[in-house]
Amino acid sequence: MPDTSFILISPQQMQERFASILLNAGFTKEQANQCASIFTANSVDGIYTHGVNRFPRFVQYIKDGYVLPGAVPTLTNKLGGMEQWDGNLGPGPLNAVHATETVMRLAQQYGIGCVALANTNHWMRGGTYGWQAAKAGLVFIGFTNTTAIMPAWGAIDPRLGNNPLVIALPYQDEAIVLDMAMSQFSYGAMELAVLKNESLRVYGGYNKSGELTNDPATILESKRPLPVGYWKGAGLSLLLDILATVLSGGLSVHQITKKDVEHGLSQVFIAIDISKLGNHSLITKTVENIIADYHQSVGADASKKIVYPGEGVLQTRKNNLANGIPVLKKVWDEILVL
Amino acid sequence: MPDTSFILISPQQMQERFASILLNAGFTKEQANQCASIFTANSVDGIYTHGVNRFPRFVQYIKDGYVLPGAVPTLTNKLGGMEQWDGNLGPGPLNAVHATETVMRLAQQYGIGCVALANTNHWMRGGTYGWQAAKAGLVFIGFTNTTAIMPAWGAIDPRLGNNPLVIALPYQDEAIVLDMAMSQFSYGAMELAVLKNESLRVYGGYNKSGELTNDPATILESKRPLPVGYWKGAGLSLLLDILATVLSGGLSVHQITKKDVEHGLSQVFIAIDISKLGNHSLITKTVENIIADYHQSVGADASKKIVYPGEGVLQTRKNNLANGIPVLKKVWDEILVL
Numbered sequence: 001m002p003d004t005s006f007i008l009i010s011p012q013q014m015q016e017r018f019a020s021i022l023l024n025a026g027f028t029k030e031q032a033n034q035c036a037s038i039f040t041a042n043s044v045d046g047i048y049t050h051g052v053n054r055f056p057r058f059v060q061y062i063k064d065g066y067v068l069p070g071a072v073p074t075l076t077n078k079l080g081g082m083e084q085w086d087g088n089l090g091p092g093p094l095n096a097v098h099a100t101e102t103v104m105r106l107a108q109q110y111g112i113g114c115v116a117l118a119n120t121n122h123w124m125r126g127g128t129y130g131w132q133a134a135k136a137g138l139v140f141i142g143f144t145n146t147t148a149i150m151p152a153w154g155a156i157d158p159r160l161g162n163n164p165l166v167i168a169l170p171y172q173d174e175a176i177v178l179d180m181a182m183s184q185f186s187y188g189a190m191e192l193a194v195l196k197n198e199s200l201r202v203y204g205g206y207n208k209s210g211e212l213t214n215d216p217a218t219i220l221e222s223k224r225p226l227p228v229g230y231w232k233g234a235g236l237s238l239l240l241d242i243l244a245t246v247l248s249g250g251l252s253v254h255q256i257t258k259k260d261v262e263h264g265l266s267q268v269f270i271a272i273d274i275s276k277l278g279n280h281s282l283i284t285k286t287v288e289n290i291i292a293d294y295h296q297s298v299g300a301d302a303s304k305k306i307v308y309p310g311e312g313v314l315q316t317r318k319n320n321l322a323n324g325i326p327v328l329k330k331v332w333d334e335i336l337v338l
Numbered sequence: 339m340p341d342t343s344f345i346l347i348s349p350q351q352m353q354e355r356f357a358s359i360l361l362n363a364g365f366t367k368e369q370a371n372q373c374a375s376i377f378t379a380n381s382v383d384g385i386y387t388h389g390v391n392r393f394p395r396f397v398q399y400i401k402d403g404y405v406l407p408g409a410v411p412t413l414t415n416k417l418g419g420m421e422q423w424d425g426n427l428g429p430g431p432l433n434a435v436h437a438t439e440t441v442m443r444l445a446q447q448y449g450i451g452c453v454a455l456a457n458t459n460h461w462m463r464g465g466t467y468g469w470q471a472a473k474a475g476l477v478f479i480g481f482t483n484t485t486a487i488m489p490a491w492g493a494i495d496p497r498l499g500n501n502p503l504v505i506a507l508p509y510q511d512e513a514i515v516l517d518m519a520m521s522q523f524s525y526g527a528m529e530l531a532v533l534k535n536e537s538l539r540v541y542g543g544y545n546k547s548g549e550l551t552n553d554p555a556t557i558l559e560s561k562r563p564l565p566v567g568y569w570k571g572a573g574l575s576l577l578l579d580i581l582a583t584v585l586s587g588g589l590s591v592h593q594i595t596k597k598d599v600e601h602g603l604s605q606v607f608i609a610i611d612i613s614k615l616g617n618h619s620l621i622t623k624t625v626e627n628i629i630a631d632y633h634q635s636v637g638a639d640a641s642k643k644i645v646y647p648g649e650g651v652l653q654t655r656k657n658n659l660a661n662g663i664p665v666l667k668k669v670w671d672e673i674l675v676l
Contacts (some may be wrong), residue, residue: 079614081419082449111420112452114610139581141479152644155635167577169584178577180570200567202550203541208674210638212540228567230540232518235647239505239516242478242628246507247617252624254631270608276417278587286590290580293592297493300548306490309573 004195006056007332008324009052014161015040018055021338025062026069031094039095042125043325046316049126049188052327056334058091058124066263067121068092073098076118076249081110086250087120089264096123099269100132100140102243107138107271115269121224122146122262127179127310129269130168134175139272140168145241145253147262150183150225153234156210158223160237161253162186169274171287182237183225190216190225244268342533345670346662347390353378356393359676361398364407369432376431380463384654386461387526388666394647394672396429396462405429405459411436414456414587419448422587425458426573427602434461437607438470438478445476445609453607456588460484460600465517465648467607468506477610478506483579483591485600488507488521492550492574496561499591500524501578507612509625515648520553520575521563528554528563568593582606 018036023029039058043051062066071090075083083106087095099115101166121128123144133140146161160182168177185193185204193200193216205219205226212226221227227233245252250266252276274283297306320326348560356374361367377396381389399405406557409428413421421444425433437453444451461467461482471478484499498520506515523531523542531538531554541550550564557563565571583590588604612621637646658664 042492064579079449079611080447082610082615084615092529102585109418110448110450110452111417112448112608114450139585152632152635154637154639154642155644157636159632159635165574167574167581169577169580174576176580178573180567180574184567184570228570229518229522230566232522232566236503236505236514236518238628238632238646239507239514241457242507242625243505245624245628246612247477247610247615247620252628252631256630270450270584272420273417277415277420277422277454277585283584287580290583290590290592292574293590294490294497294576297490297497298495300494301492301493304492306493308576 003330005327005329006326009327009332010184010324011044013323014043014052014325017335020336021059021163022069025059027091028070031069031091034097035091035093035094038097038124038128042128043327044317044320045125045127045313046320047125047127048327049186052335053331054124056331056338059338061121061261062264066261073117073120081106081113083113083115084247085115085117087117089119089121092121092123092265093128095120096129096267096269097132099267100129100142100271103269103271104133104136104138107273111276112272114247114271116247116249117267117269118248119249120265120267122265123267125179126164127168127177128168130166130177130179131175133271134168134170137170137273137275139274140166141270142166142268143240143244144265144267145244145256146265147259148253149187149225150234150237152238153227153231156224159197159254160227160234161241161256163237163240163253165236165240169287171291172284174314175310176287176291176308177313179309180228182227182233182240184228185216185225187220187225190220194220204290213309262329343667344664345667347665347670348662349378349659352390352663355673359397360407363397365429366408369407369429370395371433372435373429376435376462376466380466380559381665382655382658383463383465383651384658385463386665387524390663390673391669392462394669397676399459399599402434402599404599411455411458419444419451419619421451421453422585423453423455423559425455426458427459429602430459430603431457431466434467434605434607435470437605438467438480438609440473441518441607441609442476444500449614450608450610452585453604454582454585454587455574455607456586456607457572458588458603458605459486460499460603461605463517464502464504465506465515468504468515468517469513471609472506472508472515475508475611475613477612478504479608480504480606481578481582482603483582483594484603485597486591486595487525488565488572488575490576491565491569494562496595498565498572498595499579500576501582501591503574503578507625509610509629512652513648514625514646515651517647518566520565520571520578522566523554523563525558525563528558532558
């Protein structure tokens with residue numbers, strides 16, 4: 001039985017530990033602090049898979065030369081509100097924050113902007129950039145490609161990426177942030193379910209005989225996780241990859257899949273400046289009215305609140321800021337010796 | 339048993355019949371021809387639900403005053419590549435073609451453009467506008483809101499729209515066009531399955547006891563169709579409605595749902611001019627390489643070809659252009675007396 005005990009780490013302690021490790025790995029002080037802040041914030045928000053749990057692998061990719069700590073993105077092409085950038089294989093989260101800052105400026109100038117980023121690396125939690133733009137008052141649409149993790153619809157061999165799609169907008173003092181990958185369950189979620197000896201709550205893929213199943217071990221073996229909405233999510237995954245590749249001039253899923261590890265990704269960042277689309281308080285009221293109607297939903301289970309995408313994060317964030325971030329002891333032990 | 343016999347109608351015959359009816363209903367000759375062409379093309383492509391089968395209801399909405407035949411969209415706000423238009427409750431397909439033409443011009447000028455359209459009507463087949471932009475060489479992302487047809491995730495009362503999302507781009511001489519609604523199966527598809535006494539091929543919703551089912555009659559009764567990818571598609575539906583409403587300044591799903599019939603919709607059209615993003619033949623080759631890899635997929639059923647979104651349409655189009663469009667006799671009889 002693996003050690004599944006947790007310890008509580010304060011956000012400040014985590015941030016300092018991460019920054020110190022990244023400084024040693026060749027980051028500048030500013031880069032190290034910014035990158036450490038992103039990994040810490042993702043952990044504070046409860047997205048441990050793309051926060052603290054992923055940090056050791058991120059450091060390993062730097063050591064192995066897949067992620068280049070000194071690299072910064074460079075502009076390769078500009079056409080009004082549309083810009084192409086080369087990520088130069090720099091740290092994914094730093095490249096993505098830079099792309100988001102850039103696309104926000106484009107949106108402020110042109111109403112709508114698009115930054116397509118080639119040769120970048122895993123951005124960790126896509127929602128990070130949705131929160132970034134939405135907290136600054138903008139609408140955000142973004143997506144990334146990944147290595148192949150699931151088959152095309154009707155097929156059995158993995159050719160499609162998980163290609164998360166992020167849509168975000170400001171809401172009151174916070175944001176509404178949708179961050180959805182194209183598989184119904186991530187490999188991480190299925191591995192965790194196996195560890196906990198749990199079934200998936202809905203079908204998550206096919207077994208080797210082509211039958212739908214909610215047994216995570218079976219799906220990990222068949223490598224046939226379900227796309228969201230079956231043929232629909234499979235189609236959406238393909239289109240997001242084609243767009244990311246064509247717009248950035250970077251690599252597509254089938255090219256990334258041939259590499260030793262997942263790196264050299266293509267990403268798209270779109271922002272729209274809603275501050276000039278009308279009276280600010282009117283726009284706020286419009287969204288409040290939609291959410292008010294949504295919250296009037298009659299729950300199938302009266303004890304469960306109906307929440308909008310990003311709403312659940314607020315409580316987790318509050319808890320983790322107050323009490324510390326729950327971290328698997330074996331993960332933190334690993335980080336302490338990095 | 340309802341009459342389910344078909345007759346074959348030539349595209350020219352259908353187009354002329356539709357145009358003549360629309361002329362009588364108050365359309366100008368140009369409007370009538372354009373609108374008739376869209377309904378005919380949707381039928382040629384096999385999207386009968388948003389072509390010939392829907393035409394009688396479209397005419398009824400004109401007669402009832404929900405769709406105003408003389409109305410054309412007017413510009414209400416312009417910020418560089420971002421424009422807001424009022425559809426003035428004109429015919430949805432004509433407003434959407436106009437918005438697509440407008441956003442293509444914006445993209446050609448600014449690299450990326452966005453048109454948000456308030457107070458419009460059902461655009462019929464969203465793919466129409468994806469094909470329009472993609473055949474002209476542009477990338478297209480568009481979505482519309484609708485009346486509420488499914489519950490929020492965890493709820494039992496309908497609050498979310500079907501809110502189709504369209505993504506398209508040029509491919510060789512044709513296009514790759516994804517046109518996906520947010521429910522796993524449309525009400526139309528479920529009604530057809532009931533008529534044919536067929537089960538849905540995967541779960542399509544919940545029965546009144548909250549159990550997943552693939553019996554379409556049960557879902558029509560419970561009014562709880564499944565969102566694509568369960569909680570994920572429910573979230574995406576909500577976000578698309580909020581974006582359409584905020585960007586256009588128009589009505590949201592909860593406001594549209596209060597009306598007698600579905601009208602006064604909000605829509606978003608985004609286009610990106612890829613012609614200046616690099617060598618045309620290089621971009622074409624990039625997409626061909628992705629599709630070539632996709633087509634190498636190993637099918638679960640070796641007799642079934644793995645197709646990309648929009649690929650199946652090409653064969654249907656060819657067949658219907660050559661042999662005529664198969665139309666339910668009872669539908670054509672209805673059209674003959676309009």
